[in-house]
Amino acid sequence: MTVPRSTLRLQLHKDFTFDDAARQVDYMAALGISHAYLSPVTTATSGSTHGYDTVDYTRVNPELGGEEGLRRFVEKLRAHEMGVIVDVVPNHMGVGGSENLWWMDILEWGRHAAHARYFDVDWHSPDPALRGKVLAPFLGAAYGEELQGGKIKLVFDADAGRFKIEYYAHTFPVSPLDYTSVLQDHAPEMARRFTGLSTQPGDQPRADEARAALKEFAATIEGKQAIDTAVQAHSGDNPVGRDRLHRLLERQHYRLAWWRTAADEVNWRRFFDVSTLGGMRVERPEVFEASHALIFRLFTEGLIDGVRIDHVDGLAEPREYCQRLRSRLEELAEYRPENLQNGRTYFVIEKILARGEPVRDDWRIDGTTGYDFMNDVGALLHDPRGAEPLAESWAELSGRSADFAVEAEAARRKILSENLSAELDRAARALQRIARDTPVTRDFTYSSLRRVVAELVVHFPVYRIYPVGGQRSEDDERFFSQAYEAAKAALAPADLAILDQVAQWLGGLGGDEAVEEKPRERERLLDRGKDRERDRQAANGQNQNLQANSAGSNSSGSHRRNAQTLFSQLTSPVAAKAIEDTACYRYGRLISRNEVGADPGEFSLSVDAFHAGNLERAKRFPNAMLATATHDHKRGEDVRARIAGLSEIPGEWAATLRSWSTLNTPHRRVLKSDEHGWAPGAAAEAMLYQTLVGCWPPTLSPDDQAGVKELAERVSAWQLKALREAKLRTGWFAPDEAYENACRDFLFDILAPQRRDGFLGELPAFVERVSRTGAINSFQQTLLRLTSPGVPDLYQGTELWDFSLVDPDNRRPVDFEQRRAWLSEGEAEGAPSEQLKNWRDGRVKLGIVRRSLALRAHAHSLFEQGAYVPLKVEGAHADSVIAFARHVGSAYAVVIATRLADSLLAENDTGLPLVDAAHWGDTAVVLPEALASRALFDWLSPNAPKSDGQRLFMRDALVAMPVALLMEEGVPRV
Structure with a gap:
């Protein structure tokens, strides 16, 4: 009961309370959800739409219905044998107003x-x-x-x-x-x-x-x-x-x-840089207990079954926090109602991982909330052949760098100097206190330490490190050394010895060893008038003589730990603000890769690399969450899936961009007071076109004036946020309202009714051109999320098309009644393939979700404990298929999905997001030997393809749907 089979994330606020959520429990159960996954339930700032600005940890938010409302909701969940996971926010509280x-x-x-x-x-x-x-x-x-x-x-x-x-x-x-x-x-x-x-x-x-x-x-x-x-x-x-x-x-x-x-x-x-949210010292036992007392009581009383920890990297000691929380939950588990004393308490953390960065084994968690999976499956949708031409096209059109790393470094420097300068000062002062402890380092100046720290932070490749006992682990060292080498190349020779010393203080081996003072060598080392090369040689020669040397006092150890904490609490917000909230709004090769948890510099991921990620997850964190949409995403999962399809037609997309730019030149706004000359500007205009292509609803007609205007309002809200987050021609600190208004006018002008013979006619025509590829991408990522190792998470409403944009657009009210009705109709009408002809309304996606979750319930041990087996694909279009099996005992489930399908759809005149069977040729999946020559039943269609030996041809397996979920038994009759 405590480890979910699947979760559905609900965003609670005063207009969607516990009682509102309770009314959807029967729908959630029918969909196949095992656990409701709630946004924070502690009391937040009045009117909060997200709940992350907690003002009282001790009470369930009265705006949500209070504790009585929560009890009513849980009672309804228990009646359907469902559980509940809550979002916990230990890092910060809301400190604006007077409610805290x-x-x-x-x-x-x-x-x-x-x-x-x-x-x-x-x-x-x-x-x-x-x-x-x-x-x-x-x-x-x-x-x-x-x-x-x-x-x-x-x-x-x-x-x-x-x-x-x-x-x-x-x-x-x-x-x-x-x-x-x-x-x-x-x-x-x-x-x-x-x-x-x-x-x-x-x-x-x-x-x-x-x-x-x-x-x-x-x-x-x-x-x-x-x-x-x-x-x-x-x-x-x-x-x-x-x-x-x-x-x-x-x-x-x-x-x-x-x-x-x-x-x-x-x-x-x-x-981060939000001055209405104050950081908590949850590492202190009394703060930990006070801020978690309500959660512990709700857990003990059986009102919650698991926790999701928000922004764990903001804490002073994430490892110790997670270990402490796990221990407390285990202690309390025996006091829960007897019918709930079964299994391991579910506990996941929100954590952004860089490529190759592992989740730490000793944290005693079940895994992350799924940004890493979202990054993997998102990159998988992109054709690597589009990376270079699209980068070149972007650079030529925008005048900005083709390399995301250039944008990232510039953004990091800007954030450090303009948004988080005080935090940088505090980290540098902490290091200065260590330096003053011993004669050999006391002349390290505050300014020089600040320069060194800044360069380390600017080049830091991950959110943070996690020293144990004051020393960096092997994993930490791998990432710290990257920042060290880059900082070393950027700093002046006179600062290199200081860099080495700072590296030791921040957890290097030998950082606690006393050193012998060598004043003359130190003086020579820091002589700025010396030759640059000699300075470098001197710095290298003195590294061991200038290692951390604060073991002489008890306070120095505390100072060092404090400096390590402040450094880690600086690298984390700099990464978030610079990458997610700045560079991702400046770089537009394809904005489908500009997502929370992703690196836009990594354009695509191979099938083999995706399999490797799943194998690693199955081995180390088999109960980690799998997400493709969240309350924090910048673009809905189906927006990203459609834009990803552009990677398959880089030349055509580049020509379309140039054509639209020329077509809309008359609608640009010339700003006499702006040195850039016109609005929105080449880069912002190109990213706007990508957004419009990505979010245009499949059923929206350009003749629908009200519908087009509603879309324009939504895109305008995104545009304003995007322009300010980019911090180029406007920003949150100093908004340029003239420029912002001109950008809005441009948007509404190109979408005005009178443009139906111009851009407003061409836009939906192009969307139609790429929407089938986008739909196939969507089906692929949906099925992979629902069948890969881990716990699939469904963000509210995304069981239908998710063409949302950045918050608050992605937190709009969900029409559950429509979903409830379509779910009932779909169950009555049969397999999802029956809805493929109506794919534009999204019901086929709903069917995929429902049938996949039904299989997880029907064969729960297969997905909870089953091995992950990558399957080889052979034939002419092997690159256009991904396949794997889940296996436990004698049971198998085979997952097959179409990918990179644009060229295969080119000759398909059916209008369906489905590759004609004849186009697959000899493309086949090599099945496990145990399934050779057996008939397999597709849970997503009436299809029952039989393999030819171990080869299962795509012309047979994917004849009714672009994805297949195969077992040796069909869908059980209800």
Whole structure:
């Protein structure tokens, strides 16, 4: 029960609650889902549409229906013998507004607050204005401007007996220590109650007593008048009041600031560069227990069966966190209801993996949430022969680099300098503290350390490393050395010794060994006037003499661990922001490869490499999730599948791009104030065309004005986000609204009704040209997800065509009623192949999902425990087929899918996404010997092909559908 057979991800929010989800349980069960997979259920910021901005870990979100709503939902699931997995967010909490009481506590009491060590705050900032304070970068404009404009106000909350600072929706507490100064001229008796208070924990209860008295006083006419007068004395409407308010604010445990200051000055860890999400110190036992208490109770009571951990790479110690969580779940499992005390608790993590980066064996997890599989199957859809010509075409058209690595490095440098500068400073300061511990390294300057760290981060090939006992593992070393060599080539000779030392401090072998000081050699090494080559030789010669040497004090070990953590908590957000949120919006060879968890520089994946990935997963993490769509994807799975088809026709696509660019030249907007000259610009225009080709619904007619306008609105929202994320001609920090509006006007102009004889006519015609290839790609990735080793995850609504774009488009409401009706019709009408003639409405995809999940339920041991057996494909079109078998005991399931089908479809005039049987020629799959000359039944069609010995010809196996799921027994009658 606890290890899912399949999951369906549901995005919960105030407009789709537990009760709404409960109404879909019977549909989910009929589809073949074993576990509901929920977005975060802890209390989030009011109105949150995603739930990742938790403000209270201790309560089930009341906007979702609260705990009672969750219980009703789980009761419905249990009635269908289904389980539930919840998304847990240990890395960060929402800190905007005033709903997070833990955050309000540290704003009120500073470093002595009960929750001061819950958040990852640097209370010892080198900036005197932030020492012992928290930067509060929530102002919409500069502090002085907002203060002058009266936007920042002192108010009194009569219900709570508290003074607060209000700024629009944000509320900030006033320290009780300052109540005396606020009240002394207007309510001296009340002021004396707060006199002598300190921030020490022992004084905080006395402050509560004083505020209770103040609340009573405020309820009197005299008290209300006095407090109103005190508040008015701090009004920003006049110079005296404004000065008094400013001085009051300066005494608080926070510093109000313009949101733009965060990138350079924030002194607490954020989620990436989002200043409304504060990093948690979940590595501390008390924080771990407090932030997971609700989840543990729900698990113990049998209300949840497993967890998905969000952004594990943000944590200080991911390995230790996962091990601790597994241990706690195992301890609690014996207290669960008896009928649920079976099997291993399901536990997966959200983790982005680079090619060749392994999931660590000692984390005690079931695997990842499936971005690695999504990357593999996505790359598999691309024809490698299109890589070079498409890159050349992109470079020629856009004027940008053909090499994604160039864009990635530029984006990393930009993110470090503009978005995460404060985080880079903090990592460099941590290393400087180590350097100051010993005479041999104390002259390593902050600036030089910062340069070295920056180069390492810029060239880091993975999200982060995971040192054990302060030392890098063999896997870590493999990736760190890549960054080291690239940094070494980029740095000046005088910095190379510092690079070597930093490499040791960040987990190199021998990093704790004491070294002998050699001042003269050190002086010679750092002499900037020396010859470059001699500097390099000197640096190389001194490496062993300048190794980490902080074993002389107990604090140095702590400093080193802190530096390693800060470095890892820097490489991770830089990779995410630079690659996913910047470079992927700049590089447009084919945007189907610009996806979360993917490397756009890796264009395609061979069948053999795909098989190797599946074999590795089957061996090490057989219960890992398999995803092809998520709440974070940039393009729906079917958008990517269709765009991938362009890789098969690179020349035709390049000519189409040039033709459309010429056709739409009159609609470009010329911006006199813009040095680039026109909007949207060549690169943005080319990526727009790819997006339109990818997301145009198969059933949309250019004559449907309302439908075209709705699509244009959706694409416009994507376009705005894409332009800002690219950070080239506009951005989130400094939006160029004139440019953005011109881009929107261009989009709506080329899709205007009067363009039906122009671009609006050509676009759907081209979509029709590539849509069958896209559909076959979709069927391929769907079937591979449902039959590969692991737990297939279905993102809400994607059982039909998924032509969504980046969030919030991919989180739009799902029409479950339509899916429910079509599912019932499909079951009555028979195999998915019966719907192939209506493939444009997506029902055939729904049928593939339903029948594949039915087989997983029918032969669960085959897919849960069965071996993965790659099958050889022979014949004229062997490159256009992928095949494998799942095998346990005497049972086999054979999976076959058409791929790279465009050339095979060229002569097919049926209009179906199906290769004519005659075109396959002698192409055949070589079956396992046990299946030789046996009849196999297709779960996706009435077909029952028989092999010729061990050879199963595609002209027989793929006669009714472009994919096949074969067993020796047919679909059981219900």
